[in-house]
Amino acid sequence: MGAARDSYEAALAYSQDRLQFGKPLAGYQLTQEKLVNMLLEIQKGTILAYYLGRLKDERKLRPEQISLGKLNNVREAIKIAREARSIPGGNGITLDYSPLRHAANLESVRTYEGPDEVHLLVLGQHITGLGAFR
Numbered sequence: 001m002g003a004a005r006d007s008y009e010a011a012l013a014y015s016q017d018r019l020q021f022g023k024p025l026a027g028y029q030l031t032q033e034k035l036v037n038m039l040l041e042i043q044k045g046t047i048l049a050y051y052l053g054r055l056k057d058e059r060k061l062r063p064e065q066i067s068l069g070k071l072n073n074v075r076e077a078i079k080i081a082r083e084a085r086s087i088p089g090g091n092g093i094t095l096d097y098s099p100l101r102h103a104a105n106l107e108s109v110r111t112y113e114g115p116d117e118v119h120l121l122v123l124g125q126h127i128t129g130l131g132a133f134r
């Protein structure tokens, strides 16, 4: 969520600065939709992380809840980083702006914290009672 938040903040700052047709990109509805959708997922993911952290402190956290948090937050963070990359346009492709760096890094996070498929299988087994691992 930290990578997602930095991507969002970089995109927001850029959109306030860059003028097109005499007004900032931030003043266009499509840009605002992107920014608002990013913020919604950042807030939800952060609340989820706090909630799971509290369960862990209370020693009540179950393995499938960890899969739920990792699957959701890393998946959403990658989406946010990619969406944030679009706001600086061509500049977003360069290493001068953080969102695409975060997106690339999050792809390795998405592997080393357990791939999506395995978290999906953990959750699928939990809700159906049927393991589909093999």
Ligand SMILES: Cc1cc2nc3c(=O)[nH]c(=O)nc-3n(C[C@H](O)[C@H](O)[C@H](O)COP(=O)(O)OP(=O)(O)OC[C@H]3O[C@@H](n4cnc5c(N)ncnc54)[C@H](O)[C@@H]3O)c2cc1C
Pocket (backbone or CB within 6 Å): 108, 109, 111, 112, 113, 114, 115, 116, 117, 118, 121, 132, 133, 134
């Ligand atoms: C940057 C980085 C750092 C890492 N650091 C560590 C570390 O510190 N310690 C450590 O132990 N490991 C580490 N790893 C390894 C990481 O844990 C594994 O790469 C990861 O668990 C996936 O295993 P694998 O690469 O063998 O892929 P595989 O298990 O071969 O999986 C390949 C693909 O098949 C899918 N797949 C696998 N099994 C199933 C199945 N039963 N059903 C459906 N789909 C399936 C996977 O989801 C994945 O998409 C790191 C990896 C990276 C990229």
